[in-house]
Amino acid sequence: MTGETREKIYENEHDAVNDFIERKEAMGRSRRTLNAYSRTLKSFFHEEFPDLAPQDVEVRHIEDYVGALAARDLSQNTKRRYLESLSSFFGWAMKRPRFENITGNPAAVVLEEIPQKYRERPDCATWESAKKIIHNIAEPRNKAIAVILAKTGCRIREALEIEHDDLMLDEGFIRLRERKGGSQTVVPVDNEVEHAIKRYQLIRPDDDSNYLFLSVRGNRVNTTQVQRAVRDAAVKAGVMDEGETRFHRKFTPHTFRTVFTTLMRNQGMKDHILQHIRGDANNRTMDVYTRVDRNDARQEYLECIKSLDL
CATH class of the missing domain: 1.10.150.130 (Tyrosine recombinase, N-terminal domain)
Structure with missing residues (x-):
């Protein structure tokens, strides 16, 4: 679709x-x-x-x-x-x-008679696996997208909707304008995200499009291209086997979201800040009463996020 x-x-x-x-x-x-x-x-x-x-x-x-x-x-x-x-x-x-x-x-x-099923976390959903995959993505555009996914926990569609005006890299933030439920969130990023984006901008097609991530034809990158890049890198890195289809054995762009969430929780990030960064739609009501200061969020983020060794 x-x-x-x-x-x-x-x-x-x-x-x-x-x-x-x-x-x-x-x-x-x-x-x-x-x-x-x-x-x-x-x-x-x-x-x-x-x-x-x-x-x-x-x-x-x-x-x-x-x-x-x-x-x-x-x-x-x-x-x-x-x-x-x-x-x-x-x-x-x-x-x-x-x-x-x-x-x-x-x-x-x-x-009421159809309970929701929750999948277990994929076996390969670890920070080390994410690092290996990103290191095996050579193309600057796809690498920058993967870095954003790993370091913000955003959904792939949210990353691909980023526009030039959403970049506040000098301040250490990116605006994600197409979050689930139609909201916008300004999320913190670190130097590795900034460097990955700036490296891609050096070779970005000279196009008038507002979208940051473009295909060679000047259109917004579609999810299939990123999914393929992550899959190929995961196979090359030995994180998953070629042709793997089992959920608990494969690494997809959405797996970065699981990796990020697990890392932040293990590092002790406050729940309301993590929910804010993740853009969780089902916590929107709580956000009305729990204001998240972006500078406080960035400080906690920098204390919790790990390096990808780029």
Whole structure:
């Protein structure tokens, strides 16, 4: 799925659904969240149950939908995400008097029966493995991206969305503007991140694009290119075997996030600062009441982060 497709908002034949999407957009939900809502609701009402109105949806319909998802061999967590979108809609609609015919949340009933599965940390998710991989990435652009992933714990999409205006390297910060849930976070970085970015800027294509990381054609780098670079470096470094597909044995760009989190916790970083740097969406409410001073965060970050020996 391309970045443009991930941000598309789908129209629905039911006014209640369109109203739900519009209200969520007005409340500041990100385009990607709105895409997930609208795409799932379109799939449910247009494809699976084209003759079913929202007020007529029952638990059995949701169960049938889960069966259809299971037939596509989707993971349990993926099925949960689909149901979470449906549950968000019904939970919202049943609290609005104008939708008085929607009196329950059948998706929430089924959602309770599908527990979320948590994967164990990959065996190779160590700081030493991360160092070996980064040392085996020769290309400056991909190396800079990997350094950012390892030293901020950000998601790959967040790193690839960095623009020139987001760099505050003289102050020791980078702004991550496309965090999960649509928020922005200014996160601390150290000298190794600064040097990796500046080294890449020396060979960056001369292009007017605002994005920092560009392909040879001047477009924003896509995730596949970075995934391939990390995989090849992991194999070359002996961290994983060629063709490895088992979760606990492979190293991906997202594994850097696990490595960073483990390192920071082991080094004693305060939870609210770690959550702030990671951009954890489920801790947004706490952040309203726990203000994180960026200079305090940077001081603690520098005390906890380790060197990649670049």
